[in-house]
Amino acid sequence: xxxxxxxxxxxxxxxxxxxxxxxxxxxxxxxxxxxxxxxxxxxxxxxxxxxxxxxxxxxxxxxxxxxxxxxxxxxxxxxxxxxxxxxxxxxxxxxxxxxxxxxxxxxxxxxxxxxxxxxxxxxxxxxxxxxxxxxxxxxxxxxxxxxxxxxxxxxxxxxxxxxxxxxxxxxxxxxxxxxxxxxxxxxxxxxxxxxxxxxxxxxxxxxxxxxxxxxxxxxxxxxxxxxxxxxxxxxxxxxxxxxxxxxxxxxxxxxxxxxxxxxxxxxxxxxxxxxxxxxxxxxxxxxxxxxxxxxxxxxxxxxxxxxxxxxxxxxxxxxxxxxxxxxxxxxxxxxxxxxxxxxxxxxxxxxxxxxxxxxxxxxxxxxxxxxxxxxxxxxxxxxxxxxxxxxxxxxxxxxxxxxxxxxxxxxxxxxxxxxxxxxxxxxxxxxxxxxxxxxxxxxxxxxxxxx
Numbered sequence: 001x002x003x004x005x006x007x008x009x010x011x012x013x014x015x016x017x018x019x020x021x022x023x024x025x026x027x028x029x030x031x032x033x034x035x036x037x038x039x040x041x042x043x044x045x046x047x048x049x050x051x052x053x054x055x056x057x058x059x060x061x062x063x064x065x066x067x068x069x070x071x072x073x074x075x076x077x078x079x080x081x082x083x084x085x086x087x088x089x090x091x092x093x094x095x096x097x098x099x100x101x102x103x104x105x106x107x108x109x110x111x112x113x114x115x116x117x118x119x120x121x122x123x124x125x126x127x128x129x130x131x132x133x134x135x136x137x138x139x140x141x142x143x144x145x146x147x148x149x150x151x152x153x154x155x156x157x158x159x160x161x162x163x164x165x166x167x168x169x170x171x172x173x174x175x176x177x178x179x180x181x182x183x184x185x186x187x188x189x190x191x192x193x194x195x196x197x198x199x200x201x202x203x204x205x206x207x208x209x210x211x212x213x214x215x216x217x218x219x220x221x222x223x224x225x226x227x228x229x230x231x232x233x234x235x236x237x238x239x240x241x242x243x244x245x246x247x248x249x250x251x252x253x254x255x256x257x258x259x260x261x262x263x264x265x266x267x268x269x270x271x272x273x274x275x276x277x278x279x280x281x282x283x284x285x286x287x288x289x290x291x292x293x294x295x296x297x298x299x300x301x302x303x304x305x306x307x308x309x310x311x312x313x314x315x316x317x318x319x320x321x322x323x324x325x326x327x328x329x330x331x332x333x334x335x336x337x338x339x340x341x342x343x344x345x346x347x348x349x350x351x352x353x354x355x356x357x358x359x360x361x362x363x364x365x366x367x368x369x370x371x372x373x374x375x376x377x378x379x380x381x382x383x384x385x386x387x388x389x390x391x392x393x394x395x396x397x398x399x400x401x402x403x404x405x406x407x408x409x410x411x412x413x414x415x416x417x418x419x420x421x422x423x424x425x426x427x428x429x430x431x432x433x434x435x436x437x438x439x440x441x442x443x444x445x446x447x448x449x450x451x
Contacts, residue, residue, distance in 0.1 A: 002136065004129075004133075004135075004136065007108065007313075007314070008104075008119065009021075009025065009116060010107050010110065010115070011114065011116070012114055013058070013060030013114060013115040014060065017116070019064065019066075019067040022064045022067035022068050023071040024071065024139050025135065025139070026069075026070070026071025026072045026103065027071040027072075027143040027144070028135045028136075029071075029103065029119055030049070030075030030143075031075070031138045032131065032134050032135050033119070033121060034049035034072075034075065034076070034077050034100055048078045048152055050079075050080065050099050050100060051072055051078070051080070051102060051103065052080045052093045052094050052099045052102040053068055053069060053081055053082065053090075053102065053103045054081070054082040054083065054084070054090040054103075054104055055084060055104070055105035056084060056086075056087075056106040056107075056189040057187070057189065057214055057217060058112055058214060059214030060115045061106070064105050065105050068105065068117070073151055073152035074143075074145070074152070075146070076144055076150050078152045078153050078154075078155070079154040080097065080156075081154060081157055082161075083156070083160070084192060085193065086164075086193065086244075086248030086345075086347060087108070087248065088248065088249050088341055088344065088346070088348065089160065089248075089347075090102050090104045090120065091104075091120050091341070091345075092124060092342070093124075093160055094120050094122070095124035096163055096167070097157075099122070101120060102119070102120040103117060103120075104118040104247070105117055106246065108245055108246055108249065108250075109186075109218055109222070109223065109245040109246055110218070111217075111218060111219070112219065120342075123342060124342040126314050126317060128318075165196060165197055167340075168340075168348055168351055169200060169201060171337075172351060173273075173356065173358075173359045174355050175202040175358060176201045176203035176354055177358075178202075178358075179240070179358060180203070180204045180205075180206070180237070180238040180240075181203045181204070181205055181206070181238065181240055181241070181354055182205075182206045182207070182208065182229060182232050182241040182242070183198060183207050183210075184209040184232075184242070184243040184244065185209045185210040185222070185248075186217060186223065186224075186244050187211060187213070187217050187219065187246075188212060188218065188222065188247060188248060190244040190346065190347065194346075194347050197351065198242075198351070198354070201351065208229065209222055217246045218245065223244060223251070223346075224245065226243055226252060226254060230258040233258055234256075234257070239364070240255065240353070240364050241253060241254035241255075242354070244347070248346040248347055249313075249345060250263075250332060251333050251335065251346035252333045253364060255364040256365065262331055262332075263331045263334065264291050264292045264295040265370075265373065266333065266349060266353060267328075268368075268370045268371040269353060269356060269370060270352060271299060271302075271304050271327055272302050272370050273356050273359075275304060279326065280304065281324055281326040282305070282324070282325060283305060285304055285307070286307045286316050286319050286320050286327070286328030287309075287316070287330070288309050288310065288316060289309070289311065290330070290412070290425065291306075291330070292371075292376060293374045293410045293427045294371045294373045295371055297372070302370070307319055311330070312330075313336065313343070316334070317342075317343065321338075326338050326339050333346065335349040337349070337352065374410075374429065374434075375427065375429075375431040376427045377427075377434040378423060378424070378425045378438070379439065381422045381423075381446050381449075383420065384421065384422055384446060384450060385420075385449045386416060386422050389413050389414075391449060394444055397441055397444040398411050398441065401437045401440070401441060405433075408428060409427050409428035409433070409434065410426070410427045411425070411437070412424075412425040420451075424438055424441045424442045426438040426441065
């Protein structure tokens with residue numbers, strides 16, 4: 001079974017993800033990513049390869065970070081430890097600092113007992129599958145073992161936050177003076193930087209979920225638990241709420257009425273704004289097959305093409321990089337703005353949303369009206385052979401549902417990438433219609449694909 005999942009290596013800290021594994025991964029990464037042409041040029045000048053590491057505030061990040069640092073330094077890599085910062089900050093610093101690679105220790109929106117290791121190549125980009133496989137192969141091969149003066153050094157990256165904040169402020173379309181923003185930091189990596197960012201941009205800031213203790217990350221707060229933020233926005237009479245996840249690579253929002261604005265609506269707002277300002281490359285947005293039908297229809301109405309990819313922000317990013325597109329993302333709030341970032345950046349996304357409110361003078365509700373969200377029903381069907389989704393009976397049922405829905409709905413059957421189940425998704429103009437078709441299709445899948 002592959003060690004790397006859709007977003008790095010993830011598991012129960014000190015269970016599946018041990019200090020030994022973290023050290024070995026760091027050593028293997030040093031072999032694969034620490035010996036490129038830039039590193040060779042450095043060595044020719046008597047310098048070593050260099051890497052930036054960072055973590056979210058989970059308590060397990062302390063020992064995993066120490067293991068990663070030890071693995072890199074023992075392989076002759078100089079380590080610059082940025083401490084607790086968001087994942088997109090780490091990606092930015094790898095590029096800005098001209099590092100050979102970076103390692104982020106985080107399990108994103110997962111609960112506190114979990115942790116993960118995400119690796120970024122030179123330039124701050126996520127690794128393609130082939131490079132991840134090479135790192136896995138090197139886990140069982142000889143490691144680099146320099147001695148004496150050739151071992152790596154470990155130093156604190158003292159101005160990491162300042163570099164990142166200045167970069168983000170430079171992207172702002174308009175100052176946020178006069179706007180009241182409530183920020184939910186998920187008791188995660190955004191707690192030390194997101195409130196400062198919005199305050200420096202001119203907003204009045206109220207903060208929740210910004211008391212990380214190493215154990216409370218994502219616990220009842222953040223982008224996966226929006227009720228607290230929605231109540232706070234209404235109670236404080238704020239203009240907008242911004243929610244991050246544990247490592248702040250996601251952003252969801254709440255308007256002044258407490259209504260949740262998801263990733264599809266955020267992309268619709270940003271895509272139309274960027275097109276109006278001549279900043280949307282090829283007038284194209286990249287989204288996944290799970291994006292709401294309302295987004296597709298809204299983009300068509302505004303003359304914006306939509307390229308759809310498999311589920312996962314890495315696939316969105318791959319398509320953006322391959323074709324030179326400037327905006328893409330997922331319904332979950334992973335939004336990538338390639339003119340300013342190499343990965344999803346929740347702080348950048350939130351800043352651009354509120355910046356667009358300031359630039360246009362519109363409320364978030366008015367901006368979000370650019371698209372109508374179609375009811376979307378998802379049913380997971382377990383205990384089936386997910387490899388047989390092309391079954392004739394299943395496909396006939398899908399075709400019948402698509403015919404009945406016409407242009408007012410959409411059907412998607414997708415085998416899970418990690419579990420023995422099939423996901424049935426139906427969108428329609430009303431909830432009852434979507435649910436009826438989804439339940440009917442789920443019954444067919446259960447019957448036809450039973451193990």
